Amino acid sequence: MIRKAGIQDLEGILSILKSVGTGQKDPERGFLMKDYTRDEQKHRQKYADDLKKLEYAYVYEKNRQAKAFLITYKKSEWLNEVPGWMDEIMWRPGFDRSSLNDFVMINQTAMYPDLTGQGIGSKLYERLMIDLAAAGVRHIFAETVIAPVPNMASLNFRLKQKYELAGVRYEECEGVVYTTLVYYKSLLDFSTDTR
Helix, strand or coil, rough: CCCECHHEEEEEEEEHHHHHHCCCCCCCCCCCCCCCCCCCCHHHHHHHHHHHCEEEEEEEEEEEEEEEEEEEEEEHHHHHHCCHHHHHECCCCCCHHHHHHHHEEEEEEEEEECCCCCHHHHHHHHHHHHHHHHCCCCCCEEEEECCCCCCCCHHHHHHCEEEEEEEEEEEECCCCEEEEEEEEEEEECCCCCCC
């Protein structure tokens, strides 16, 4: 079952984070840049705050336990998190930046490693897109790490979801400089009609 996430999902989300956000970066199953097995109290506070305020946060629940999640920020929330984000990107020539007027940023999609490739990420994204379309939000951005270790699971997912390349960005996290591809998806043609 896919549903909106809330503070009651904090422990489940932290458990998922610690299962994929480690010092080991597995390109095939996907990974997170941060090592969530360290400094747990800092992460606990950040996710508790996010779960209280973010409108577009979801969990995939099975047997009453969170098994995967998706966290998305509205433009203002994202720019509060990463103030220089739009200026840090080397935009692809010809990319239409009018989409930057109103967008959401996919911050994280994560699940237990043994659940990858089962369509759970697609179901989370489908629910997000339905909610965004109903709210009139038409532009989505997401980032995928390509160096120093490529996140092939994330790259394949962006291709499957028909994102287009918008630019490249460098980000330092825990002493490592990551190269990320910035992807864009338009919801202008997306319909919430499920007939």
